[in-house]
Amino acid sequence: xxxxxxxxxxxxxxxxxxxxxxxxxxxxxxxxxxxxxxxxxxxxxxxxxxxxxxxxxxxxxxxxxxxxxxxxxxxxxxxxxxxxxxxxxxxxxxxxxxxxxxxxxxxxxxxxxxxxxxxxxxxxxxxxxxxxxxxxxxxxxxxxxxxxxxxxxxxxxxxxxxxxxxxxxxxxxxxxxxxxxxxxxxxxxxxxxxxxxxxxxxxxxxxxxxxxxxxxxxxxxxxxxxxxxxxxxxxxxxxxxxxxxxxxxxxxxxxxxxxxxxxxxxxxxxxxx
Amino acid sequence: xxxxxxxxxxxxxxxxxxxxxxxxxxxxxxxxxxxxxxxxxxxxxxxxxxxxxxxxxxxxxxxxxxxxxxxxxxxxxxxxxxxxxxxxxxxxxxxxxxxxxxxxxxxxxxxxxxxxxxxxxxxxxxxxxxxxxxxxxxxxxxxxxxxxxxxxxxxxxxxxxxxxxxxxxxxxxxxxxxxxxxxxxxxxxxxxxxxxxxxxxxxxxxxxxxxxxxxxxxxxxxxxxxxxxxxxxxxxxxxxxxxxxxxxxxxxx
Numbered sequence: 001x002x003x004x005x006x007x008x009x010x011x012x013x014x015x016x017x018x019x020x021x022x023x024x025x026x027x028x029x030x031x032x033x034x035x036x037x038x039x040x041x042x043x044x045x046x047x048x049x050x051x052x053x054x055x056x057x058x059x060x061x062x063x064x065x066x067x068x069x070x071x072x073x074x075x076x077x078x079x080x081x082x083x084x085x086x087x088x089x090x091x092x093x094x095x096x097x098x099x100x101x102x103x104x105x106x107x108x109x110x111x112x113x114x115x116x117x118x119x120x121x122x123x124x125x126x127x128x129x130x131x132x133x134x135x136x137x138x139x140x141x142x143x144x145x146x147x148x149x150x151x152x153x154x155x156x157x158x159x160x161x162x163x164x165x166x167x168x169x170x171x172x173x174x175x176x177x178x179x180x181x182x183x184x185x186x187x188x189x190x191x192x193x194x195x196x197x198x199x200x201x202x203x204x205x206x207x208x209x210x211x212x213x214x215x216x217x218x219x220x221x222x223x224x225x226x227x228x229x230x231x232x233x234x235x236x237x238x239x240x241x242x243x244x245x246x247x248x249x250x251x252x253x254x255x256x257x258x259x260x261x262x263x264x265x266x267x268x269x270x271x272x273x
Numbered sequence: 274x275x276x277x278x279x280x281x282x283x284x285x286x287x288x289x290x291x292x293x294x295x296x297x298x299x300x301x302x303x304x305x306x307x308x309x310x311x312x313x314x315x316x317x318x319x320x321x322x323x324x325x326x327x328x329x330x331x332x333x334x335x336x337x338x339x340x341x342x343x344x345x346x347x348x349x350x351x352x353x354x355x356x357x358x359x360x361x362x363x364x365x366x367x368x369x370x371x372x373x374x375x376x377x378x379x380x381x382x383x384x385x386x387x388x389x390x391x392x393x394x395x396x397x398x399x400x401x402x403x404x405x406x407x408x409x410x411x412x413x414x415x416x417x418x419x420x421x422x423x424x425x426x427x428x429x430x431x432x433x434x435x436x437x438x439x440x441x442x443x444x445x446x447x448x449x450x451x452x453x454x455x456x457x458x459x460x461x462x463x464x465x466x467x468x469x470x471x472x473x474x475x476x477x478x479x480x481x482x483x484x485x486x487x488x489x490x491x492x493x494x495x496x497x498x499x500x501x502x503x504x505x506x507x508x509x510x511x512x513x514x515x516x517x518x519x520x521x522x523x524x525x526x
Contacts, residue, residue, distance in 0.1 A: 040367055040413040090364050091373070094355040104351065105383035107425055111376035112352065118368045160421035164368065 036163030056174030174236035317435030437497030
């Protein structure tokens, strides 16, 4: 456990539902809602909403599941807010522009993503959680940490930056083999993008090899992150409906709702395969 | 910061993969003798006279034909548009303000400062990471978080800290500028509705934060009230004592 996590654990859990009895060694079992130093000016007791995170590499089916979960939760009467990478008003478009050029360096890109993340956290997620909404995050700090770590940026450095991030209520990891992810991504775009295949890392001149090596490195990082942060690992190679059923079950349990029955509407039925 | 022995488990995976040499892990507190160049920075609150002095030092070295490069805080074109937009629309919180400036600094560090240091240049920086430490901590960011954020930056060979009494510094700025900018005056902190007053309180906090770093970060204290030419003479003398200028002289390669 890092010093920052120790500090975080010292902060009282925000409400009774999350509070658990201290273990025998006296350390509280329930972690704080922040990893370390909380964001300046945030009152934890105001955050009545719930944050669910879906993580997984490109082609793991995250976005499909987010669409389906949003519809299901809304039909159950929950208001949903979503977040994802490069969606901040402050720098979202700037990151797209940086990535289109070949001049951006790894630390700059990493910090631009951090800016993007914290802008969304402060301007979109925290207000939503204060209003009692359910936030579904299409990727979170873990993808950002993994991508930077495989490029040689220190893991402690990255965890240090994101210690002010809000700890999710549940983090799901849709785990797929790189080969399967390749098939899915290729089918989607008829090619493989520069960043998805980690071409900035000079892993291989062959796109397939580069993609597999890059995604394997990312997967290794996720295996480490999964242990460290207690992910719920799901088989992302299962059918959409199977994965969705497991997600609904876990989320329903966390929210304390019984009904997990769901059939996608006509608008989303094409995703149900 | 403490390194966890178990964290670098990837080291066993990386060797059979051709990652370019540049992708080595970022060193915490990069050792300053890993390159032949030298880094000299000036720090201090607005109006302390640091920019004037660094300009004169730069001119002296330029005229002498030395291998030097001058770099300023907040000047890289890559993130300039985002910074400007954030400031104009007042979208920045202490955290995003800090991260955006760090991204900007990282760009300058990785694309200018580090290559020049490795290429044997004497790099002169008008403001460096201590500006972020003093200013962002005054906005409420955690000092420990800030230290980590900038841990990729090389440690300067000399940090000249220009210190002038608060009134002297503030009057120099307020007299010279018709209107203080929103973030410059620290208006986002709600210290005062009056911009000049807010600026003063903000600068006072920054000054206090700078003073705390004098010993821990080995600042060379420069009295900003000393006449310009005398102070410049002293600055050149200290530079000559601490940095082997012959290494950057024109006759050498």
